Amino acid sequence: MITMEFDDIRKIWDGQNNRPLYVIDEDALHRRILLKKKQSRRLANTTEWVMAGANFLASSMILTAIFLKNNANIFSYITMGFMALTPLYIFYIRRQRKTQEKAFESSVSGDLDHAISNATFQVRLSMVMRWYLLPIAVLTLLSVWSEDISYWFLLGVVVFFCATFYASSWEHRLYVSKKRRLIDLRNKLGKEDLPNHSNLQES
Amino acid sequence: MTEREQKLIFDHWLKDYRSLLFKVVRSYAFTADDQEDLFQDIIIQVWRSVPNYRKESAVSTWLYRVSLNTAIKWMKKERKHQDGRQSMEHVAYVLKESVDEPDERLTWLYEEIGKLNEIDRSITLLLLDGFSYKEMSNIIGITESNVGVKINRIKKYLITKSEKYDHYGV
Numbered sequence: 156m157i158t159m160e161f162d163d164i165r166k167i168w169d170g171q172n173n174r175p176l177y178v179i180d181e182d183a184l185h186r187r188i189l190l191k192k193k194q195s196r197r198l199a200n201t202t203e204w205v206m207a208g209a210n211f212l213a214s215s216m217i218l219t220a221i222f223l224k225n226n227a228n229i230f231s232y233i234t235m236g237f238m239a240l241t242p243l244y245i246f247y248i249r250r251q252r253k254t255q256e257k258a259f260e261s262s263v264s265g266d267l268d269h270a271i272s273n274a275t276f277q278v279r280l281s282m283v284m285r286w287y288l289l290p291i292a293v294l295t296l297l298s299v300w301s302e303d304i305s306y307w308f309l310l311g312v313v314v315f316f317c318a319t320f321y322a323s324s325w326e327h328r329l330y331v332s333k334k335r336r337l338i339d340l341r342n343k344l345g346k347e348d349l350p351n352h353s354n355l356q357e358s
Numbered sequence: 359m360t361e362r363e364q365k366l367i368f369d370h371w372l373k374d375y376r377s378l379l380f381k382v383v384r385s386y387a388f389t390a391d392d393q394e395d396l397f398q399d400i401i402i403q404v405w406r407s408v409p410n411y412r413k414e415s416a417v418s419t420w421l422y423r424v425s426l427n428t429a430i431k432w433m434k435k436e437r438k439h440q441d442g443r444q445s446m447e448h449v450a451y452v453l454k455e456s457v458d459e460p461d462e463r464l465t466w467l468y469e470e471i472g473k474l475n476e477i478d479r480s481i482t483l484l485l486l487d488g489f490s491y492k493e494m495s496n497i498i499g500i501t502e503s504n505v506g507v508k509i510n511r512i513k514k515y516l517i518t519k520s521e522k523y524d525h526y527g528v
Contacts, residue, residue, distance in 0.1 A: 161513050167463045168486040173378055246422070278432035339402045 185263045192266045195273035196256075202280060203249045207242035216240035228289065230298035234291065241287070254274050267341050274334035281327040288323060292316035359409045367408050372401075378487070379404070382422070385471050385479050386429040396432050403428045415496070417490070423497045426480045433476060447453050470519050474512070481508050482516075 217235040221227040252273075257271040292313075299312060372379075381402055387396040407424045411417075473480050477498060484494045491509075495502045 159517060161517060164467060164516055164520065166485055167461070167467055168459060171381070171464055336402065339405060340398075342361070342405060 188266045192270040195270045197354045207245045210238045210241040253357040271337045277330045285323040364408045382425040400425045400428045
């Protein structure tokens, strides 16, 4: 049995200084960036469809309620119209995003720019949707206010919108953080000298 | 500091102190997936830390401080989110082990370091890289006397462990 002295252990440790433990695999780096790009695209797609679907469904429900009730107020009509137009806006910006996608080349830098562009889109969409909640909340409150309902119900509506606003703020911060990580990765790879396809300042 | 200046410093640090970062990664993360994740976290924190570096300490001290703090935070986060990890087949490893024949004694040493708690692990790395008690105390944030106590315990631990692995002896 041989016992090492601490100096022997240090010699073993120092031995690694003369040779790198790891090297960076550029192909793997590209694959990782491709994965990030796919994830960001999938997320953007899902968000667009969910937002459009939810607004369409909500406006349809309000429309049904208007038909069922003879004395629907003006705010119900405005809310319904507002929500019915939202999917159109979402499909408009979706189309813009899809057109922009064609501008990115298939390379490490192009794919990373593409992922950042999708993340920027996601950040912008989540911010728009967060503030979009405010007019919807006001219209809904005005709509239910003009009907004969209890204060408890009104309070429930307020709490619901506050919770939704809080959740959407959290969601927005999550997307901002994801985008920041992509930008950090881009800085790390020294990409600032390459053509810039996305607005990095926007978040 | 402009972004270009930041990048110049960052590139220089990465070139000259890469092995320091790898040591921290290897001591705190054990699967390729985790090493990958931690390496990325450390690199990002190092990048962000560049404008805050005031030349009051050596670059190696600064980088150890940043990377060890990141590694400890990463470990805590990992414990919380162990279920939410990405599945292995989707991961493309950016870090590739060097083509050189691995040193078995070094592998053993990393295994033993990995068995220590977070703080002792940090102290061991700094001790093996020749940092003074004062520097260690500054980096880790514990008193010098506490560092001394821990170092004695760590030395004793590693020497005792080496007895059980006599084929690693020199």
